[in-house]
Amino acid sequence: MSVPQDPSPAFSQYAHPDRLVSTGWVAEHLHTPGLVVVESDEDVLLYETGHIPGAVKVDWVLDLNDQVTRDYIDGEAFAALMSAKGISRDDTVVVYGDKSNWWAAYALWVFTLFGHPDVRLMDGGRAKWIAEGRELTTEVTERAAADYPVVERSDGAIRAYQSEVLATLGQHPLIDVRSTPEYTGERTHMPEYPQEGVLRGGHIPSARSVPWSRAAAEDGTFRPRAELESIYLGEAGLKPDDDVIAYCRIGERSSHTWFVLTYLLGLPRVRNYDGSWTEWGNSVRVPVVQGDQPGEVAGARPAVAAGS
């Protein structure tokens, strides 16, 4: 059974308030049957330094990525992971993490690839929980193994592949959520140091730059809807019914933006291009634009969908 949603008035402004819970709500519901709290961080050791009592750890590299192919785990591996963590298909999962929930949003996006019915973010993440002086424990949570069905991963709705991005260039708005120097293609080469990751700097033609962190307030919570609208619908020029693709370096920061556009602003179709710059910037003969302007798409055809 799904756990009731957080009735906080602060969330009612968003398109899908049921996707957010507050730290206070989590503290009150910690021992509610049917609720599992998941910590997902950039730093793989952070959970061990202290975590929300009862929370289990899911690591994006070791648990959610396939260790051979550059892809996410398949349905069987996800079922095995959920089972080992004691998560059932009908459990309400609340994810939280470090860095304004950037990795937590990534985990939530992967849970969504498998259609886990009820998965929410704890607004403000780990930092807010700690700032409020709430309880932490170093005790590793032991949960009884659960039965989790093998569900095929369904990428189409929320994941974009490079081939799709390339084939539809100029037809869908692209949001580049990396930092400004990554967007413009500036590089900081230092002698003797290998430049890790990509061979070319810049961005995908027509992509607008909206660094992901602009959606987060100082305390790591999401900004109010009006401010988000002014950033994404105002400055970035998205329309409420746009079919949008977001990307970053490997798809983690853009998961945060995917969450904002999908659940807070309610855009009908938002996809995360997880290949992102580490794929595009290494690909042969794909167009790249440098500098602070989105740039033109050569031979772009007019948009097919209403909107852009």
Add this chain to the structure above:
Amino acid sequence: MTDHATGPDQRMPAGLQEIIDDFDAVAPAERLQLLLEFSAGLPDLPARYADHPELLEPVPECQSPIFLIAEVEGAGPEPVARLFFSAPPEAPTTRGFAGILHEGLDGLPVADLLATPDDLAERLPLASVVSPLRLRGLSAMLARVKRQVRQQSAA
């Protein structure tokens, strides 16, 4: 394993080898706890650097902010290297890597430090619990330490 990563003149310092052996001796599940101990054991910066963090070099290959500086002490036949690292408690993995390098390399003769194999990260049995991606940060830190020490001893 990449054989070519270790040059003919490279030799693992005894302290680092002990650390590798310690990690090898514990079960994979306990390796994170051991790394956490190195993280907790990283000494604070001395005041001369704590007050001037701009003197330290950043390591952008790490996912979390880490800064380091090396000093070479003594101009005699066997100068020694001193290492200083700064990483926040919110980045325990990165701190753990710094703790390993500090414990294994601080105070070593320059020649011994420079002989440290570049594939140290691959010799630590951490890939399965930390991920090869995150281990790149350790390699980047080691490369910077060696570079700073090499430059200062050439001066």
